[in-house]
Amino acid sequence: MAQAAASTKRGLGTTERRDLWWVEPLAVGLGLLGFITYATWAAFQGNHYSFGPYISPFYSPEVFGDSQHSWFGPVPAWWPAFLPFSPALLILWAPGGFRLTCYYYRGSYYKALWADPPACAVGEPRGGYRGERSFPLIIQNVHRYFLYLAVLFLFFLAYDVWKALWFTDAAGAVHFGIGVGTIVLAVNVILLGSYALGCHSMRHLIGGRHDELKNAIFGRNCYNCVTVLNRNHMRWAWFSLFWVAFSDVYVRLCSMGVWTDWRII
Amino acid sequence: MASATFSIWRGTAEQGKFFNYTTEISEGMVVLDAVHKIQAEQANDLAVRWNCKAGKCGSCSAEINGMPRLMCMTRLNQLPLERPVTIEPMKSFPLIKDLVTDVSWNFRVKKQIKQFKPRPPDVPDGSWRMQQEDVDRVQEFRKCIECFLCQDVCHVLREHHKHEEFIGPRFFVYVAALEMHPLDMENRVEELAKAKGIGYCNITKCCTKVCPESITITDNAIIPLKERVVDEFYDPIKRLFRRLRR
Ligand code: SF4
Ligand code: SF4
Ligand code: FES
Ligand code: FES
Numbered sequence: 022m023a024q025a026a027a028s029t030k031r032g033l034g035t036t037e038r039r040d041l042w043w044v045e046p047l048a049v050g051l052g053l054l055g056f057i058t059y060a061t062w063a064a065f066q067g068n069h070y071s072f073g074p075y076i077s078p079f080y081s082p083e084v085f086g087d088s089q090h091s092w093f094g095p096v097p098a099w100w101p102a103f104l105p106f107s108p109a110l111l112i113l114w115a116p117g118g119f120r121l122t123c124y125y126y127r128g129s130y131y132k133a134l135w136a137d138p139p140a141c142a143v144g145e146p147r148g149g150y151r152g153e154r155s156f157p158l159i160i161q162n163v164h165r166y167f168l169y170l171a172v173l174f175l176f177f178l179a180y181d182v183w184k185a186l187w188f189t190d191a192a193g194a195v196h197f198g199i200g201v202g203t204i205v206l207a208v209n210v211i212l213l214g215s216y217a218l219g220c221h222s223m224r225h226l227i228g229g230r231h232d233e234l235k236n237a238i239f240g241r242n243c244y245n246c247v248t249v250l251n252r253n254h255m256r257w258a259w260f261s262l263f264w265v266a267f268s269d270v271y272v273r274l275c276s277m278g279v280w281t282d283w284r285i286i
Numbered sequence: 287m288a289s290a291t292f293s294i295w296r297g298t299a300e301q302g303k304f305f306n307y308t309t310e311i312s313e314g315m316v317v318l319d320a321v322h323k324i325q326a327e328q329a330n331d332l333a334v335r336w337n338c339k340a341g342k343c344g345s346c347s348a349e350i351n352g353m354p355r356l357m358c359m360t361r362l363n364q365l366p367l368e369r370p371v372t373i374e375p376m377k378s379f380p381l382i383k384d385l386v387t388d389v390s391w392n393f394r395v396k397k398q399i400k401q402f403k404p405r406p407p408d409v410p411d412g413s414w415r416m417q418q419e420d421v422d423r424v425q426e427f428r429k430c431i432e433c434f435l436c437q438d439v440c441h442v443l444r445e446h447h448k449h450e451e452f453i454g455p456r457f458f459v460y461v462a463a464l465e466m467h468p469l470d471m472e473n474r475v476e477e478l479a480k481a482k483g484i485g486y487c488n489i490t491k492c493c494t495k496v497c498p499e500s501i502t503i504t505d506n507a508i509i510p511l512k513e514r515v516v517d518e519f520y521d522p523i524k525r526l527f528r529r530l531r532r
Pocket of ligand 3: 119122123124125126164168216217219220221222223254
């Protein structure tokens with residue numbers, strides 16, 4: 022009968038767990054930081070965000086800007102000179118805020134980036150704790166408003182796919198066509214749609230708030246569809262995160278002439 | 287016959303330490319079998335709580351290799367046996383002795399939750415009519431065996447000891463079963479937001495991960511309740527509409 026250490030010690034990383042508990046938070050942390058770094062860099066570029074009929078999802082809708090996709094023409098003269106301008110900076114706060122306040126991402130970055138807790142049954146670095154009960158995290162409750170914006174953005178992005186079906190030839194004539202870029206942008210809308218429509222706030226709104234599903238606004242089938250998407254919300258969150266960045270990379274590299282956009286039709 | 291070593295926490299709240307016990311193991315054994323064998327052969331005074339040995343009474347909760355689990359549902363062939371398997375009592379509750387903790391706080395919390403209050407019967411014979419899909423939604427929550435493993439793993443209780451202000455995942459499941467019940471007329475949203483401390487949950491899903499009944503605690507119980515709290519307290523447009531309607 023041998024003896025070992027006492028079990029009451031606490032502190033960051035204290036645990037009797039034997040498995041590789043740190044792998045998941047590490048992977049999540051790297052994934053999120055990688056995305057944030059790339060998205061910030063891409064948003065500040067302000068160039069190479071469109072190519073032919075394609076526009077990068079980071080830059081859509083393009084409220085002001087120089088590409089053919091711009092709604093209201095180039096950068097307005099009243100834009101203060103000291104402020105950096107990029108069409109992405111005008112709009113990215115909306116999808117960014119949506120992801121930042123998403124229930125899934127919240128749970129995962131509280132773990133991966135704030136160690137609260139670092140992993141299940143693993144000791145924490147700080148004793149004090151306020152959770153989402155008071156300022157600042159109580160603000161996370163605005164999530165449903167970001168959802169409304171995200172749904173609006175889905176329409177813009179779907180319209181971009183429609184536009185990505187019409188190519189202008191050298192003579193200036195417009196033809197129907199499908200390029201690899203069209204597919205990239207279409208997949209992006211599908212993934213983002215599956216992510217946003219499976220949102221917990223959507224599930225609540227569409228029927229979850231009622232105790233009797235017959236009262237759901239669009240009927241119980243709609244609620245059930247949202248529930249199916251919601252079950253895999255984490256997966257949709259990651260696939261769509263990866264793909265939206267990839268869509269930007271695709272348009273950017275085509276625009277820079279590094280990649281060639283193959284026409285399928 | 288093969289053998290394995292178990293490092294079992296022995297002691298009381300004041301003091302204690304791990305003791306290693308090596309015992310013979312055979313095919314199909316679960317951790318609780320090994321603990322019983324050790325108790326019978328080497329440590330007659332080892333305190334351990336159990337009842338059904340079938341994962342249904344929720345008594346044998348402990349931490350095995352650091353993870354909250356039922357001892358009777360953890361097979362030895364699921365564990366790496368090269369090193370001693372650690373078995374400790376749950377950490378969110380006061381220790382009585384060895385592997386036995388005092389979980390009575392949970393029963394006190396449960397008593398303070400507003401009870402089921404059905405609407406008047408739908409038909410003269412005193413019965414009600416419900417849709418299957420509405421019942422299905424709360425059925426999941428009724429699988430709970432009150433093992434309190436979710437309470438044990440939840441960092442709000444385990445690390446931050448908010449027992450006075452936070453009822454814990456088990457009771458969010460319980461409130462969800464009542465609050466989403468198609469017949470229930472009670473409103474528990476305000477107390478969820480205030481006295482029951484649902485805002486302390488930071489949706490890190492550890493409760494869901496350890497639940498032996500596979501109840502989707504965070505996604506199906508806690509988040510829908512949080513959304514109902516948002517409706518009531520944090521959604522300015524909803525508040526405005528409510529005020530206008532009054
Ligand atoms: S999801 Fe909430 S209730 Fe569940 S363990 Fe995490 S903090 Fe606790
Ligand atoms: S919800 Fe699951 S983990 Fe929590 S007490 Fe019930 S059965 Fe145990
Ligand atoms: S919960 Fe993830 S997007 Fe709303
Ligand atoms: S002894 Fe009943 S659940 Fe383990």
